[in-house]
Amino acid sequence: MLMGLNHDQFILMKAGTKKIEIRLNDAKRSSLKENDKVTFVDTKTDEQLAVIIEKIYKFKTFKELYSYFNAIEVGGEDGDSVNKMVEDTYTIYSPEQEQQFGVLALKVGLVK
Secondary structure, three states: OEEEEOHHHHHHHHHOOOOEEEEEOOHHHHOOOOOOEEEEEEOOOOOEEEEEEEEEEEEOOHHHHHHHOOOHHHOOOOOOOHHHHHHHHOOOOOHHHHHHHOEEEEEEEEOO
16 A cells, blocks of 8 residues: 655654554555555655554544654654644644544554
8 A cells, every 4th residue: 555654754764763653544544454565655755665564553533642652653753742743633634534533553664
């Protein structure tokens, strides 16, 4: 499966710092399974990065998700608050989408 990823998040994932990708649990993502291969495409450069889904976590809200993981592993900065990360995510996904679909945290490992 191909998925776009913002440039800054792509760089963090490529470096191995970002280990959790956040997505809505919409129709496309609800079909994902552990051990599936996903290819992320940098939305700025079109570079591709292959990963394997190691674990899938499901949450009702971004707040629950960000309360479970530390900021670094989800692509935030050390010391980012849960509220800041939720507000940042609302620039990508709306609260209505969050309520409609729920959210996923995809723990990924880079394909060697």
